[in-house]
Amino acid sequence: MQSITKTFGILTAGGDCPGLNAAIRGVCRAARDRYDMTIIGIANGYRGLIEGNYRVLKPEDVWGILTRGGTILGASREKPFKVSRGEYDNELGVDKVAAIKENYRKLRLDCLVVIGGNGTNTTGYLLSQEGLNVVGLPKTIDNDIAGTDRTFGFHSALAIATEAIDRLHSTAQSHNRVMVIELMGHKAGWLALYAGVAGGGDVILIPELPYDIKVIGQHLLKRSQCGKGFSIVVVAEGSLSIEESRMDKKERKKHREQTVVTPSIGYRVAREIEAETGMETRATVLGYVQRGGIPSASDRVLATSLGTAAADLLARGEYGRMVALTGNEINTVDLSVPAGKVKTVPVDHYMIDTAIAVGTCMGI
Numbered sequence: 001m002q003s004i005t006k007t008f009g010i011l012t013a014g015g016d017c018p019g020l021n022a023a024i025r026g027v028c029r030a031a032r033d034r035y036d037m038t039i040i041g042i043a044n045g046y047r048g049l050i051e052g053n054y055r056v057l058k059p060e061d062v063w064g065i066l067t068r069g070g071t072i073l074g075a076s077r078e079k080p081f082k083v084s085r086g087e088y089d090n091e092l093g094v095d096k097v098a099a100i101k102e103n104y105r106k107l108r109l110d111c112l113v114v115i116g117g118n119g120t121n122t123t124g125y126l127l128s129q130e131g132l133n134v135v136g137l138p139k140t141i142d143n144d145i146a147g148t149d150r151t152f153g154f155h156s157a158l159a160i161a162t163e164a165i166d167r168l169h170s171t172a173q174s175h176n177r178v179m180v181i182e183l184m185g186h187k188a189g190w191l192a193l194y195a196g197v198a199g200g201g202d203v204i205l206i207p208e209l210p211y212d213i214k215v216i217g218q219h220l221l222k223r224s225q226c227g228k229g230f231s232i233v234v235v236a237e238g239s240l241s242i243e244e245s246r247m248d249k250k251e252r253k254k255h256r257e258q259t260v261v262t263p264s265i266g267y268r269v270a271r272e273i274e275a276e277t278g279m280e281t282r283a284t285v286l287g288y289v290q291r292g293g294i295p296s297a298s299d300r301v302l303a304t305s306l307g308t309a310a311a312d313l314l315a316r317g318e319y320g321r322m323v324a325l326t327g328n329e330i331n332t333v334d335l336s337v338p339a340g341k342v343k344t345v346p347v348d349h350y351m352i353d354t355a356i357a358v359g360t361c362m363g364i
């Protein structure tokens, strides 16, 4: 079939997640098999385009990668438009954006396909403003990208987190303890909210609802008085207390350094619960396990669908767009839609009411 795009570059950037290779496969299989395009695989996100680290992808490069975790291209959090503290520019004396434009021209790319989160698609939008043709695909376990109802990576992380919460129930009950589990999600609470509901969390804390430790304490003590001496508390890594929500970033950092020195919010909440209730409490930070391993079936389907839709955009020469899921449909939005935004949980989201309806304390 005819295609306006003859050669394109593809990169994956930001935090990795299950489904990235399924998306790469979706783009590349459709672009080559249906439209006979030439594909340049760029290593380690935007850094590969800055440093000239790329190679022509052959058909066999994307064979057997549908079920593989991570990304065959590698990823980085390189932010070309963010003026670095000089360590890079001094070293090579090059402006990152100029280097990208130079390599884009040298490779004779008709378009750049970027698979990533908020930062990646924001950089893609800024590059499109600089005159490059860019098509974006949304990915992240955080599910916090504006313009798409869901991102691949989210369902896989949800399954991993839910399985971990299930395991905590038995050990919490055996020891009559309060178990706090900290989940990822960056500044949004989607993963903690959904995994908390799926795993039957007794308390769910998300950044969108700053928590009151007294409310949490009352809920846990009431459970204990009803004979349920154990509880599961699911905490999004970006959660904060009511007091902290009134501070700016700098004040919050100073406050946290001066008060209880703990590695992260999950440990802080555990200490606060013990101080508030006297109940024995332990903390688990699930961390990067949520980003590892093979993609769920749902993420494979979404990633593949978004990938083939991106190939169709390339063929039609529809640049400056991000492919997206709206409802059950694959759609596209202007790259300006996700740029510079974080999709947080609306405080009136039905899943919050669902959690409360089954007796979950949201810390408020």
Ligand code: F6P
Pocket (backbone or CB within 6 Å): 015, 077, 117, 140, 141, 142, 184, 185, 186, 237, 291
């Ligand atoms: O964006 C995905 C994510 O896993 C977030 O949930 C988390 O806060 C962040 O990446 C961790 O970043 P890094 O991989 O750079 O440590």
